[in-house]
Amino acid sequence: MRPATDADFRTRLQDWLPKLVLAPSFAATLLFVYGFIVFTAVLSFTGSKMLPLYTFVGLENYRKLWALEHWHTALVNIAIFASCYIVICTAVGLMLAIFLDQKIRGEGMLRPIYLYPMALSFIVTGTAWKWFLDPGIGLEKTMRLWGWESFSFTWIKDSNMAIYTIVIAAVWQTSGFVMAMFLAGLRGIDNEILKAAQIDGATSFQLYRRIVIPLLRPAFLSAFVILSHLAIKSYDLVIALTGGGPGRATELPATFMYSYTFTRNQMGIGAASAVMMLMAIAAIMIPYLYSELKEKA
Amino acid sequence: MGFLDIRNVTKTYGNVEVLHEVDIEVEEGEFLVLVGPSGCGKSTLLNMIAGLESITSGDIAIRGRQMNGVHPSKRNIAMVFQSYALYPNMTVAQNITFGLEMHGVPKPERDKALAEVAKLLQIDHLLARKPGQLSGGQRQRVAMGRALVRNPDVFLFDEPLSNLDAKLRVDMRTEIKKLHHKLKTTIVYVTHDQIEAMTLSTRIAVMYKGYVQQLGTPKEIYDQPANLFVATFMGSPAMNVLPATVVMENGAAHAAITDAEGASQRLRFSQQGMAQWMGRKVLLGIRPEAITDPEGADRKSGNIQHLRNRVTVTEPAGSDTFVTMTLSGKDVIARMRADANVVPGQVFDFAVNMDKAVAFDPETEARIPA
Amino acid sequence: MSAASQETAVSAGRVTRAFIYLVLLLFALYYLLPLYVMAVNSVKPLPEITGGNMMSLPRTFTIEPWLSAWSTAQIGVEPTGLKPYFINSILMVAPAVAISTILGALNGYVLTKWRFKYDGIVFGLLLFSCFIPFQIVLIPMAVVLGKLGLAGSVPGLVLVHVVYGLGFTTLYYRNYYAAFPTELVRAAMIDGAGFFRIFWRILLPVSGPITVVSVIWQFTNIWNDFLFGVSFGGTRQPMTVALNNLVQSSTGVKEYNVHFAGAILAALPTLLVYIVAGRYFVRGLMAGSVKG
Numbered sequence: 039m040r041p042a043t044d045a046d047f048r049t050r051l052q053d054w055l056p057k058l059v060l061a062p063s064f065a066a067t068l069l070f071v072y073g074f075i076v077f078t079a080v081l082s083f084t085g086s087k088m089l090p091l092y093t094f095v096g097l098e099n100y101r102k103l104w105a106l107e108h109w110h111t112a113l114v115n116i117a118i119f120a121s122c123y124i125v126i127c128t129a130v131g132l133m134l135a136i137f138l139d140q141k142i143r144g145e146g147m148l149r150p151i152y153l154y155p156m157a158l159s160f161i162v163t164g165t166a167w168k169w170f171l172d173p174g175i176g177l178e179k180t181m182r183l184w185g186w187e188s189f190s191f192t193w194i195k196d197s198n199m200a201i202y203t204i205v206i207a208a209v210w211q212t213s214g215f216v217m218a219m220f221l222a223g224l225r226g227i228d229n230e231i232l233k234a235a236q237i238d239g240a241t242s243f244q245l246y247r248r249i250v251i252p253l254l255r256p257a258f259l260s261a262f263v264i265l266s267h268l269a270i271k272s273y274d275l276v277i278a279l280t281g282g283g284p285g286r287a288t289e290l291p292a293t294f295m296y297s298y299t300f301t302r303n304q305m306g307i308g309a310a311s312a313v314m315m316l317m318a319i320a321a322i323m324i325p326y327l328y329s330e331l332k333e334k335a
Numbered sequence: 336m337g338f339l340d341i342r343n344v345t346k347t348y349g350n351v352e353v354l355h356e357v358d359i360e361v362e363e364g365e366f367l368v369l370v371g372p373s374g375c376g377k378s379t380l381l382n383m384i385a386g387l388e389s390i391t392s393g394d395i396a397i398r399g400r401q402m403n404g405v406h407p408s409k410r411n412i413a414m415v416f417q418s419y420a421l422y423p424n425m426t427v428a429q430n431i432t433f434g435l436e437m438h439g440v441p442k443p444e445r446d447k448a449l450a451e452v453a454k455l456l457q458i459d460h461l462l463a464r465k466p467g468q469l470s471g472g473q474r475q476r477v478a479m480g481r482a483l484v485r486n487p488d489v490f491l492f493d494e495p496l497s498n499l500d501a502k503l504r505v506d507m508r509t510e511i512k513k514l515h516h517k518l519k520t521t522i523v524y525v526t527h528d529q530i531e532a533m534t535l536s537t538r539i540a541v542m543y544k545g546y547v548q549q550l551g552t553p554k555e556i557y558d559q560p561a562n563l564f565v566a567t568f569m570g571s572p573a574m575n576v577l578p579a580t581v582v583m584e585n586g587a588a589h590a591a592i593t594d595a596e597g598a599s600q601r602l603r604f605s606q607q608g609m610a611q612w613m614g615r616k617v618l619l620g621i622r623p624e625a626i627t628d629p630e631g632a633d634r635k636s637g638n639i640q641h642l643r644n645r646v647t648v649t650e651p652a653g654s655d656t657f658v659t660m661t662l663s664g665k666d667v668i669a670r671m672r673a674d675a676n677v678v679p680g681q682v683f684d685f686a687v688n689m690d691k692a693v694a695f696d697p698e699t700e701a702r703i704p705a
Numbered sequence: 706m707s708a709a710s711q712e713t714a715v716s717a718g719r720v721t722r723a724f725i726y727l728v729l730l731l732f733a734l735y736y737l738l739p740l741y742v743m744a745v746n747s748v749k750p751l752p753e754i755t756g757g758n759m760m761s762l763p764r765t766f767t768i769e770p771w772l773s774a775w776s777t778a779q780i781g782v783e784p785t786g787l788k789p790y791f792i793n794s795i796l797m798v799a800p801a802v803a804i805s806t807i808l809g810a811l812n813g814y815v816l817t818k819w820r821f822k823y824d825g826i827v828f829g830l831l832l833f834s835c836f837i838p839f840q841i842v843l844i845p846m847a848v849v850l851g852k853l854g855l856a857g858s859v860p861g862l863v864l865v866h867v868v869y870g871l872g873f874t875t876l877y878y879r880n881y882y883a884a885f886p887t888e889l890v891r892a893a894m895i896d897g898a899g900f901f902r903i904f905w906r907i908l909l910p911v912s913g914p915i916t917v918v919s920v921i922w923q924f925t926n927i928w929n930d931f932l933f934g935v936s937f938g939g940t941r942q943p944m945t946v947a948l949n950n951l952v953q954s955s956t957g958v959k960e961y962n963v964h965f966a967g968a969i970l971a972a973l974p975t976l977l978v979y980i981v982a983g984r985y986f987v988r989g990l991m992a993g994s995v996k997g
Binding site for chain 3: 048051052055056057059060062063064066067068070071072073074075077078081090130133134137138140142148150151152153154155157158159160161162163165166167168169170175176179180183184210214267270271273274277278281291292295296299300305308309311312313315316319323324327331
């Protein structure tokens with residue numbers, strides 16, 4: 039390389055200016071994201087209670103965490119919630135996208151109706167569904183008023199079923215978005231491929247099963263990544279809909295982390311649970327981002 | 336010292352050397368074309384002249400002033416890009432005068448310069464439009480206007496015609512040549528199209544794999560290609576290259592080749608020096624237009640050799656008829672007059688203008704000097 | 706226009722099409738019902754809700770619940786209504802959206818047009834930050850905001866939202882600018898424009914679509930955020946937290962109508978934005994999240 043002194047002032051300025059502009063964002067991300075991750079990870083090895091302490095206790099917090107029944111409840115719940123949520127959202131989204139893609143009259147009306155819930159906060163969604171599913175004033179009461187006397191829908195009060203009410207509300211909020219992703223994918227498929235398949239004698243069903251759905255692979259992948267990420271993070275919806283109840287029946291890792299850290303003063307255990315959540319998301323996101331970025335490069 | 340000096344310029348990305356010690360002196364008013372297949376380093380060199388890419392080693396100077404590390408806007412150059420690079424949000428007039436504005440030229444002067452350029456390029460009526468509303472040819476003119484208005488020392492063209500359709504490309508080629516005649520500006524022009532290179536340039540640098548293979552006038556490049564790459568890259572249809580053995584007959588060097596039937600045929604070399612290659616194998620290069628019917632042969636040539644061979648395919652192209660035959664196991668194309676009376680399968684008497692033939696060393700692929 | 710639709714429009718039978726319409730309409734009902742219930746019941750007097758059918762239209766129309774939710778309802782311990790929290794949210798959202806969008810635009814510009822060694826790693830680190838579970842930063846953030854004296858303040862929330870929104874805004878602008886021809890930037894350089902001038906004169910004028918996307922995305926996310934608001938809001942809590950406090954309050958009679966009015970109030974800004982510019986929002990979400 040030639041020495042930089044060769045370059046005139048302007049060239050050198052133009053050389054470091056971009057980096058200077060990027061620097062604050064990069065520094066903030068390094069500190070507030072990666073620094074904080076390290077901080078939390080360090081805390082998870084300390085005996086912090088209400089405030090951060092730096093007395094190291096090794097893996098004690100993780101041992102305690104995995105011994106806690108609450109944590110196991112949270113894990114079982116996230117497993118149920120995430121799998122139902124992802125599967126149903128994907129299925130509903132795909133079905134609506136395929137149906138909407140059949141030259142439907144009024145598509146312009148239907149699409150925004152399917153999509154608007156994602157403009158709402160989970161708190162609003164939770165509030166709406168909380169009363170809609172409340173047996174005292176909601177669906178059950180309405181059905182009975184309409185003459186279906188034996189109708190019963192008390193999932194939200196039922197420890198075993200409450201987690202599924204969260205699935206219902208969460209699907210309501212995001213399935214329209216998944217529909218939009220699939221619809222965009224469908225509209226991006228090359229016309230001629232479909233014509234060729236028709237000439238080859240494929241029926242509509244075969245066309246979708248053998249040609250269209252396999253071509254939507256990228257949309258499936260994106261939907262999976264986004265939904266799993268939302269599922270692991272989800273906190274507000276549970277707070278608004280069930281408050282983690284009845285009892286602890288709808289505890290999720292996110293609510294677990296919050297309550298152990300800020301209300302039960304078990305910061306070390308809270309930090310350990312946050313680290314577990316990060317690891318779960320990283321296990322999904324890193325391979326995905328890596329392959330996406332690599333494809334582009 | 337030239338007007339634009341490129342001295343031992345090398346460019347590396349990491350461990351990959353993409354340009355190797357390029358050394359070109361461009362005189363004022365010259366039209367230098369850098370031509371070569373994609374990846375040969377021609378665009379990299381142009382970008383280095385523009386200051387858009389740094390120089391790994393070597394020097395670039397314009398008017399004797401060293402340009403290494405000088406900001407592009409301070410080099411007094413202008414560039415026309417392949418995609419035209421017109422600012423989509425600005426009108427044609429704004430596009431053309433943007434550079435002047437950036438250099439702090441006052442509005443009245445800008446308007447004057449704009450008017451001159453618009454008149455020169457006949458784009459007066461387009462000045463209020465946005466680039467999106469222009470045709471390909473019009474965009475091309477605006478891009479040239481943007482370059483011209485700066486009145487730079489050197490114009491840089493990066494494949495400016497490759498986005499145009501075939502007919503427009505020919506028109507714009509003529510247009511550029513006219514402008515160069517009129518304005519006598521120094522131009523460095525990058526293209527992968529050898530016809531553009533031949534028609535436009537005063538000198539051509541043929542580049543391949545980061546090396547300048549040959550630097551010379553279009554005629555030198557065409558008639559005395561430095562090596563096999565230059566010979567086959569320049570010219571369309573490409574030069575016929577066929578293995579031959581040098582033999583002596585009546586005291587003169589001949590190229591011994593085999594015809595379609597496998598019989599030996601001999602063509603006398605015009606070059607005296609070929610005698611030194613007696614008994615050795617060479618690659619014989621003959622351009623298609625040097626193989627004709629006897630009536631169409633070049634009357635000024637001192638060495639027309641006759642060749643009898645079977646015709647494989649004929650392709651009438653309107654202005655010419657291309658005739659394919661087999662020689663020394665290779666397909667060889669001859670360029671005949673349009674009305675030459677040749678049919679496939681016929682055994683025909685060809686005339687080969689050996690004054691235009693060249694021979695290459697099969698080992699080094701360099702042309703054997705006459 | 707999709708080919709699939711053209712093909713199947715021909716081959717799908719009448720029954721199939723009727724079925725498709727039925728399913729589509731049922732789902733429209735599913736998506737509309739909660740909003741309908743909230744809207745209808747927010748203008749009923751309380752006895753009509755507890756005694757009547759939540760699906761039926763109001764017999765007595767009242768805007769009392771809306772007024773109460775806005776200015777007198779008990780939020781936590783204070784009977785302030787949602788109004789001060791609505792203002793908190795606006796004071797938090799406006800600067801946070803503006804700052805994160807401007808920084809994202811500049812970052813995207815640098816990462817695509819002024820590339821440098823290791824810029825891929827910088828982008829990768831920014832991108833991954835979009836996807837971290839925020840629980841991992843809650844504790845350190847609480848500590849740092851406390852140390853900076855920003856805990857429980859609007860500027861503190863702005864800082865938090867800017868920092869954790871940067872990844873997304875950068876991603877949007879980077880993807881958008883990546884498709885913008887680099888030759889234009891080079892032409893402008895030769896014309897003598899510098900770093901900021903090129904951004905201002907060449908890229909920004911064509912950045913309208915992606916700016917709409919970035920602003921809407923950030924606006925929706927920040928307005929709808931609950932976790933940061935409840936963790937760091939202190940006395941300056943945003944609308945979402947206040948709404949939750951209103952709805953979850955265990956004292957007194959449950960004023961459903963007020964809760965519904967409050968929920969709609971909390972949803973109104975994002976709903977309005979969605980109605981006005983929803984199409985761009987979706988398009989942008991696709992571009993950002995699908996292409997990564």
